[in-house]
Amino acid sequence: MKDLANKLRELNIGSVKENEPLANHTSMKIGGPADILIEPSSIENLRKAVEVIKDSGVEWTVIGRGSNLLVSDKGIEGVVIKLGSGLDDLEIDGTRVTAGGGLSLVNFAITISRKGLSGLEFAGGIPGSIGGAVYMNAGAHGSDISQILEKAMCSLKMALLSGSLTKR
Ligand SMILES: Cc1cc2nc3c(=O)[nH]c(=O)nc-3n(C[C@H](O)[C@H](O)[C@H](O)COP(=O)(O)OP(=O)(O)OC[C@H]3O[C@@H](n4cnc5c(N)ncnc54)[C@H](O)[C@@H]3O)c2cc1C
Known part of the structure; x- marks a missing residue:
């Protein structure tokens, strides 16, 4: 070892x-x-x-x-x-968002909301990382990650949703 x-x-x-x-x-x-x-x-x-x-x-x-x-x-x-701060990158392209597995879910939800995107309001109070949220299919208030996840890359980066994030 x-x-x-x-x-x-x-x-x-x-x-x-x-x-x-x-x-x-x-x-x-x-x-x-x-x-x-x-x-x-x-x-x-x-x-x-x-x-x-x-x-x-x-x-x-x-x-x-x-x-x-x-x-x-x-x-x-x-x-x-x-997976932590070294893997917390975030790219926003219209309503398609790619986030590192180490990004905080709460910070992600807040950033997305400030950019005028809707669909992650349920996640604003769920602790943990994007990777953990995808693995656990974190959810609250009748919604969950599966409803917005487009794909999880084997590089452990996550591409989130084109379907459900909408412009407010
Ligand atoms: C106060 C409190 C409130 C909570 N409220 C909610 C709630 O409302 N809704 C809800 O769904 N959950 C809730 N949870 C549970 C927790 O927040 C979620 O399960 C969260 O998604 C876990 O993320 P994490 O990064 O902390 O994962 P960890 O706890 O570190 O890991 C959880 C599991 O995911 C796996 N994992 C983690 N990251 C990755 C990765 N990048 N790739 C592959 N596997 C990975 C781990 O191996 C482990 O099996 C709450 C927890 C607390 C303490």
Whole structure:
């Protein structure tokens, strides 16, 4: 595991921590250590990291902002990949929006609303990341992500909706 951590550090992919308590990364402030926890600083670095981790044969788990996680005191074996500020880009093209998996859902909903787009009002109070929201199909007030998601890219970026976002 030490070798893998060093290899990831050499690649300069972003933050690499060993034996990192997951309590530092969950809303409930619970959870034992991840053998390695990485926070890639860009989509390219995420790709590089995943290639190296796959080659190593070590198990990996993706998390977002930890708002729906109850992690045991035993922690999570292998590598935990946290999508955060390095993957929080946002592109708006008319009513089509592409957002990084690490972007905060609340910030996303507010930004979209300020740009005069409608369709994400339900998400204004749901904590977590875009990636977590898509994985969990987060919803409230009779609506949910499935109603606006156009596609989720395997690069872990998300393209959201042309159908349901409308100009106000
Ligand atoms: C106070 C509070 C209020 C809440 N209210 C609501 C609500 O109204 N409606 C609602 O639906 N939920 C609600 N939730 C639950 C939570 O906010 C959602 O489930 C949220 O979408 C989780 O996002 P996250 O980034 O925190 O994911 P995490 O908790 O980090 O992860 C959740 C799951 O998603 C997976 N995952 C995360 N990111 C990715 C990714 N990029 N790619 C693949 N898999 C990924 C993880 O492996 C894990 O299985 C609430 C939670 C809290 C604490």
